[in-house]
Amino acid sequence: MTHISYDKELVEEYVKKIQYVKPEGSENQDDKTKPSIAPTIGPYYDAMLGCARWTIPVHEHGHVTLVDMMPRLVPIGQTPDFAVVQAARVSYGAGTKKSTEDTGLIRYLIRHRHTTPSEMVEFKFHCKMPIFVARQWIRHRTASVNEYSARYSIVKDEFYVPEHIHGQSSSNNQGSNTALTFDEHLEKIESLVRDSYNAYDAMVKDGVAREQARMVLPTNVYTEWYWKIDLHNLMHFLSLRMDKHAQKEIQDFSLAMFAIVREIIPVSMQAFVDYRLDGVFLTRLEVEALQNQSLVLNTKNKRETDEWVDKAKNRLGLGWAQDKKDEGTEEPLSNGH
Numbered sequence: 001m002t003h004i005s006y007d008k009e010l011v012e013e014y015v016k017k018i019q020y021v022k023p024e025g026s027e028n029q030d031d032k033t034k035p036s037i038a039p040t041i042g043p044y045y046d047a048m049l050g051c052a053r054w055t056i057p058v059h060e061h062g063h064v065t066l067v068d069m070m071p072r073l074v075p076i077g078q079t080p081d082f083a084v085v086q087a088a089r090v091s092y093g094a095g096t097k098k099s100t101e102d103t104g105l106i107r108y109l110i111r112h113r114h115t116t117p118s119e120m121v122e123f124k125f126h127c128k129m130p131i132f133v134a135r136q137w138i139r140h141r142t143a144s145v146n147e148y149s150a151r152y153s154i155v156k157d158e159f160y161v162p163e164h165i166h167g168q169s170s171s172n173n174q175g176s177n178t179a180l181t182f183d184e185h186l187e188k189i190e191s192l193v194r195d196s197y198n199a200y201d202a203m204v205k206d207g208v209a210r211e212q213a214r215m216v217l218p219t220n221v222y223t224e225w226y227w228k229i230d231l232h233n234l235m236h237f238l239s240l241r242m243d244k245h246a247q248k249e250i251q252d253f254s255l256a257m258f259a260i261v262r263e264i265i266p267v268s269m270q271a272f273v274d275y276r277l278d279g280v281f282l283t284r285l286e287v288e289a290l291q292n293q294s295l296v297l298n299t300k301n302k303r304e305t306d307e308w309v310d311k312a313k314n315r316l317g318l319g320w321a322q323d324k325k326d327e328g329t330e331e332p333l334s335n336g337h
């Protein structure tokens with residue numbers, strides 16, 4: 001069993017948690033289940049199944065919500081993936097048109113990173129996340145963003161507090177000289193953010209400008225934004241942020257986003273899984289290590305060697321490496337550190 005690069009179980013949990021929110025005033029507004037039929041206009045149906053939004057709660061106070069997309073109107077019998085094919089055929093010519101061939105074309109495009117046609121599909125999300133998550137998220141400069149203003153509006157007394165406190169990783173050890181247990185640190189976080197919020201609240205009530213009062217708030221208070229991005233750039237965001245190396249909190253949001261998008265544009269997302277997420281990139285040295293069948297990486301760089309060992313064992317499932325190790329051979333995959 002090879003290791004995976006993202007939390008697949010959490011994606012499946014999120015898919016079950018999608019709330020299909022019906023438009024205001026509709027008679028079935030309390031029903032958050034997936035509609036079995038979509039409204040149609042002539043030969044088209046609504047890709048969001050007549051819903052005002054598709055939303056997944058993330059942590060206690062956050063959410064990822066799809067509010068609109070392009071194409072929203074989809075030819076009956078197809079999925080929004082059709083827009084990728086439609087754009088691709090402008091450059092490749094009409095050619096074949098059967099849906100199995102459409103699937104093949106999408107898979108070909110994503111396999112070969114011909115991602116321009118996927119820029120024709122867009123998603124508009126409303127997301128709510130802690131400010132420290134938003135700071136990582138905003139680095140993806142290819143989206144359009146409109147954010148909640150703490151100059152104009154009151155920041156709510158909602159905080160992200162992790163379930164568990166974990167230790168600093170040894171590769172990035174800043175050290176610590178306090179003798180508190182992690183549980184005590186967690187309690188301290190809770191009381192400090194509460195004190196900060198009380199100070200903010202008191203200043204606002206005294207008439208201090210909101211833009212200044214907010215300066216005492218911690219980075220685990222929440223912000224919200226509308227975030228519009230095309231499918232190509234979304235896949236880039238997801239491939240970085242769903243990865244197990246990303247900070248856990250932003251992983252949680254991006255996995256929820258993937259759960260929604262996978263439901264709505266399944267062919268492109270399956271190709272994305274097959275050729276990006278679950279694929280493994282090999283460097284020149286790694287290819288050579290495989291080609292000469294030694295599995296020895298021709299470098300003295302320890303980090304690069306460690307990465308190869310991890311990739312070979314855990315992503316490629318090369319049991320050979322493990323067998324050699326069990327026999328007591330020196331690290332079989334490295335050429336010396």
Ligand SMILES: O=c1ccn([C@H]2C[C@H](O)[C@@H](COP(=O)(O)O)O2)c(=O)[nH]1
Binds near residue numbers: 135136137139246247
């Ligand atoms: O995993 C990370 C680490 C950092 N950053 C960006 C966000 C900030 O611009 C800056 C510092 O962020 P933190 O490492 O403090 O999260 O680097 C990320 O986007 N993702």
